[in-house]
Amino acid sequence: xxxxxxxxxxxxxxxxxxEIVSEEKVALILEAARLAPTSSGLQPxxxxxxxxxxxxxxxxxxxxxxxxxxxxxxxxxxxxxxxYTEDRINYMFDLTNEIRGFKNEGWExxxxxxxxxxxxxxxETNFNHAAKQAYIxxxxxxxxxxxxxxxxxxxxxxxAEKLDEILGLRAxxxxxxxxxxxxxxxxxxxxxxxxxKVRKSIKELITVIE
Numbered sequence: 001x002x003x004x005x006x007x008x009x010x011x012x013x014x015x016x017x018x019e020i021v022s023e024e025k026v027a028l029i030l031e032a033a034r035l036a037p038t039s040s041g042l043q044p045x046x047x048x049x050x051x052x053x054x055x056x057x058x059x060x061x062x063x064x065x066x067x068x069x070x071x072x073x074x075x076x077x078x079x080x081x082x083x084y085t086e087d088r089i090n091y092m093f094d095l096t097n098e099i100r101g102f103k104n105e106g107w108e109x110x111x112x113x114x115x116x117x118x119x120x121x122x123x124e125t126n127f128n129h130a131a132k133q134a135y136i137x138x139x140x141x142x143x144x145x146x147x148x149x150x151x152x153x154x155x156x157x158x159x160a161e162k163l164d165e166i167l168g169l170r171a172x173x174x175x176x177x178x179x180x181x182x183x184x185x186x187x188x189x190x191x192x193x194x195x196x197k198v199r200k201s202i203k204e205l206i207t208v209i210e
Contacts, residue, residue, distance in 0.1 A: 010146035032144035072181030084118035
């Protein structure tokens with residue numbers, strides 16, 4: 001399928017059949033998320049891949065009891081940095097220098113600019129910014145899943161504080177942002193599967209300024 005056909009095929013599966021997604025396909029989905037762009041290349045998030053059924057059972061009640069949480073194959077949790085720190089910023093800049101094998105004056109000046117900005121902001125502002133970056137990777141994962149003919153469902157309806165507690169995220173300097181169950185649609189039990197996709201028209205959505 002081409003990209004547009006792939007996007008027409010995907011939908012937010014409301015019921016999954018418990019079939020296991022191959023580790024090869026999951027690896028490709030995660031690699032797409034890893035390669036997604038982020039502001040300043042900081043990748044201010046981590047992805048938790050939950051296969052443990054007992055943990056999924058703990059998460060379902062705090063996620064509006066949505067069946068995909070327990071019936072999916074893999075549950076991805078995108079957890080953003082709780083704030084930006086000097087150590088976190090320096091790590092990514094140092095990693096860039098190591099991989100590229102040289103230091104660039106302009107890049108080092110940019111490092112100092114970020115060090116003079118982000119750590120001075122309040123943690124909530126920084127978390128909100130980091131969560132937006134996590135969503136970019138989240139979108140890449142959704143599209144990669146569709147390319148692999150793997151169903152997924154964006155899940156924002158959950159108690160973030162309780163999810164953080166279940167996964168021990170706060171101790172890691174992280175906060176949950178969004179979840180993505182991966183699996184295969186249970187078509188006979190999914191009320192949404194055969195309904196037409198509803199989107200605004202191009203005319204309503206797009207404004208061209210020349």
